[in-house]
Amino acid sequence: MNKPWLPCMLMTGLLAMPAIAAPEKPKLVLQITVDGLRADLLERYKQNFSDDGFRYLMDQGTYYTNAHYQHGNTETIVGHVSLATGAPPSVHGMVGNVWYDRQLDRLVYNVEDGNYSMLSANAGVDQSTEIDPTQKAAQLDGRSPVPILSTTFSDELAVASNGESKLFSVSIKDRGAISLAGHSGKAFWFSKAQSEFVTSEYYYDQYPDWVTDWNSADHTAQYSKQRWTLSLPEDQYTLKEGETDHKVDLAGFKRSFPHPYGPASYPYFSTMLTLSPAGDELTESFASTLIEKEQLGRGKFTDYLAVSFSSNDYVIHMYGPSSLEAEDNLIRLDRTISKLLKQVDAKVGLENTLIVLSADHGVPEAAPTVNALGYNSASYFNKDAIITPALLDQLKIRFGLSEDVIRLYAQPYIYLNHEMIKEKDLNLAEVQRVIAEQVSKVTGISYAVTSTDIQTNKLPDTHIMQLVKNNYHPQRSGDIYLVFAPRTYINDMDGLTIASTHGSPWRYDTHVPVIFAGSSVQTNKVSRAITPYDIAPTLSNILGITQPSGATGEVLKEVLER
Helix, strand or coil, X not given: CCCCHHHHHHHHHHHHCCCCCCCCCCCEEEEEEECCCCHHHHHHCXXXXXXXXXXXXXXXXXEEEEEECCCCCCCXXXXXXXXXXXXXXXXXXXXXXXXXXXXXXXXEECCECCCCCECCCCCCCCCCCCCCHHHHCCCCCCECCCCCXXXXXXXXHHHHCCCCCCEEEEECCHHHHHHHHCCCCEEEEEECCCCEEECECCCCXXXXXXXXXXXXXXXXXXXXXXXECCCCCHHHCCCCCCCCCCCCCCCCCCCCCCEECCCCCCCCHHHHHHCCHHHHHHHHHHHHHHHHHCCCCCCCCCEEEEEEECHHHHHHHHHCCCCHXXXXXXXXXXXXXXXXXXXXXXXXCHHHEEEEEECCCCCCCCHHHHHCCCCCCCEECCHHHHCCHHHHHHHHHHHCCCHHHEEEEECCEEEECHHHHHHCCCCHHHHHHHHHHHHCCCCCEEEEEEHHHHHCCCCCCCHHHHHHHXXXXXXXXXXXXXXXXXXXXXXXXXXEEXXXXXXXXXXXXXXXXXXXXXXXXCCEEECCCECHHHHHHHHHHHHCCCCCCCCCCCCCHHHHCC
């Protein structure tokens, strides 16, 4: 039976219904990144966290427990730019902390740029005291985001507001700050050479007054002649301290508590701060001052602040994730995040702030730690073992080539001398294949994958091979990608023997937390598989702006639930 009155009745009913107001856009997006925070460490050490730091985010936000990166080289710049762009390195181009630039014929650091000098004199890398070998690879003091080949969430926010959104990023590491600021934001990072937060001419012609004032206050002086001590009685820590021989005693910082910073005049003083909770505390102080002085969250459009806490990564490199140092650092970082959130609440309101926390990569346990538990395959790998006598014989017999055909190894790639191969009229793919075949026989190497096989899509259809493929960029990746065996890695950091390092496609290195909180985000704990690439598209969707140009991630539906 026809009911012509039904549409009119429905329309009348709809008109009579009260309008449902769309949720207001947040006044501020706060993106927190904890360098090297493997996802399970939050759960492992949760018992000693406060209620208004990590617990606030975990217990009151939408908490994804099964987030994994889908690229192979899990290093700092790769993860940070993936968070910013919502894409893997095959799209954004940051294939590693360093790569071989064939046009410059040298190793380059990911964000070095000679066109934009440091705004502070002598604020670049001090080669005599720098312990980060990737930083030492930089031959230029200038820094910028120009090498990032995709737009970021912050870039798209700048376009959507026609430049009225305020966009900032802060970190101890230059690469941690520059990546998340994108091409359109302002980035500040800590200069160990000058013990202050700095930037480059890409961002400013001169420092804002408040930055000069903050630096003039000499915040690092409070740590002079002090020590990093345990914040709790030792019996309250989650794990019992095991062997300490694998821990690093760098310049008198010691292998166990207490760790002395030394006087401010000590050449390694600023380095010691970054290897401890002090680095994160300085980052929070600078970021909290920025919130106030730049009046974030008070304009017509949504503002953005990225804060990348770097000390966790350095602490784990030095001591391993199961150490007292790793747990105490996270306990102190919990308090530091709590302090930052209180500043945000006071100046903007947590209800007006959309918070997202994640990490750039995970970490492996120190090899001696798992060996003591019976996993005897864990080992430190000597990179000199890559070039074997059998490999050299094959190069000579098959191609008439010497060891010089191998230009260098830069995690995770072997780069070959293409000019030498071309001069001898050899087939590049065949040279790659023979080298990969020999290298894959070395104990401790699981796979050696040629760039030709990646380009021609001849890889096995496996999870690990997909991650290797997602790391490939034709202008920056090397000829052969090495995947070391599980829990096997090179622990030589430019002559410094470290406890643990990341960079593999294995699950302990790809697993990170993803948590959204604040604003109108509901409490939810989600175990379905997602990727950190989903963060940028989700933020874009919430704000109703265009996703970053190369984004491959999906919008997380649980965050949108109201």
